[in-house]
Amino acid sequence: MNKKSIRDIDVNGKKVFIRVDFNVPMDENQNITNDKRIRATLPTLNYLLENNAAIILACHVGRPKGQRVPELSVKPIVARLSELLGKEVKYAEDCVGEAASKAAADLKPGEVLLLENLRYHNEETKNDPEFAKQLASLADVAVDDAFGVSHRAHASNAGIAQYVEVVGGFLIEKEIQFIGKALSNPERPFVAIIGGAKVSDKIGVISNLLEKADAVVIGGGMANTFLAAQGKGIGSSLFEEEKLPLAKELLAKAEEKGVKVFLPAEVVVADKFAADANHKTVSVDEVPADWMILDNKFSKECQEALENAKTIVWNGPMGVFEFDAFAHGTEDIAHAVAESTGISIVGGGDSIAALKKTGLSDKITHISTGGGATLEFLEGKPMPGIAAIADK
C-alpha cells in the first residue's frame, strides 16, 4: 500500500487517536456475540502500546442517528477489550466535549481510552468539519484501522484528515493488500454472494458485480425485493419498495450480460419475527400473504456453481441466522463455499458471526472485517476512508 502506516511515524509518548470498527453483533442483553472485529485490531493496539503511545479509540455501534440510545453504548466493548488486552480500558461518556477532552488530556503513555459511540452525534455521519476538528484536537496523530467503514465519508475517518495527519493501522493495511490482490483480477469462475438486511445500502453494488462476476447469488433480506420484482408475492417480508425498479433493471442487465443470478428456489416462511415462530418451507410462488420470508434454500445448481468457483466474495447472511430455525440457508451456503477449492472472502459483522456459528471459519481464505466495504472496494471506486490516509 502506498500509504503511510504506523511504522512510518514516531508514536513514542504521543497521544494517538484511532478510528476502529468495533461495530460488533450483540444480543438483546448487550452481550457481544462475536468479537472478531475487536480482536482484529490487537496487532495495531499492541504495537502502539509497545511503542509507548497513549491510545484514544473511537468507534460507532449501530445506527443511533444522533440519539444517545443506551443499547448502542460502547460499554460492553470496553469490558471485552480490557479482557483481550489484559489491562484497564478507560471510558469517556462522550466522544467530544469536556468528557472526551479531559479523559484524553489525563491519558498517559501505555494507557487506553475508548470514547462513547461517535454516532450519538449526527455530525459524525454528516462529516461535519467542526466535529472532525474536535476529534482531531484530542490527539497528536490519527490512525485509521476501521476497514469496515472505509466506504463511508464520515468525520472520524475522512473529515479528520483536514486537521491531523492520518496513517493506516495494520488491519486496514492487511485488508487492502489481501482483497486488492485477490479481486483486482479474480480467478474465474468468480461468484459473488450478497444477502443480509442493509438492502438499500448494498443493492447498488450489484450493478457493478454484474460487470465483474460470472454468477451472483442473492439471498437474505436482499432477495425479497428481487422476488417481488419477478412478480412474486412476498407477504410481510423485509422489502424496499422504492428499490423495485432497480431490482427489475438489475435482473434485465444480468440477462443481457449472460450473468447467472441465483435467487432462492424455496423459502422458509414464518408467522412472526421470532425464534419460536411457526414456520414452514414453501416454494417461492407460495408465500402466504401475512407470513414473512426468514430463510432461503438454493438449488443444487447454485451449490455446484459455488463449489466450482475459483473466487468467491460473500457478504450478508442468507436468513435470520440468529434464530436456529432460520440458520439453515446460511449453513448450506457456508458449506458450499467451504467446499470450493479457490479463494473465498467472507466479510461483514453479521456474516462473520454467521460463519462462526457454522464452524467453517477455518475453511475460508480470508475473513474480512468489512462487508459493504469489501463490496465497494471491489467496485474499484476511491474509498473515502482510504483516500484520507496520507500518501507515503
Ligand SMILES: Nc1ncnc2c1ncn2[C@@H]1O[C@H](COP(=O)(O)OP(=O)(O)O)[C@@H](O)[C@H]1O
Ligand atoms: N430474510 C430476512 N429478513 C430479515 N432480516 C434478514 C433476512 N435475512 C437476513 N437478515 C438479517 O440480516 C442481518 C445482517 O445484514 P447485514 O448487516 O447486511 O450483514 P453484514 O453485517 O454481514 O454486512 C442479520 O442480522 C440477519 O438476521
Ligand SMILES: O=C(OP(=O)(O)O)[C@H](O)COP(=O)(O)O
Ligand atoms: O457493520 C458495518 O458494515 P457491514 O454491515 O457492511 O459489515 C460497518 O460497521 C459499517 O456500518 P454502517 O453500514 O452502519 O455504516
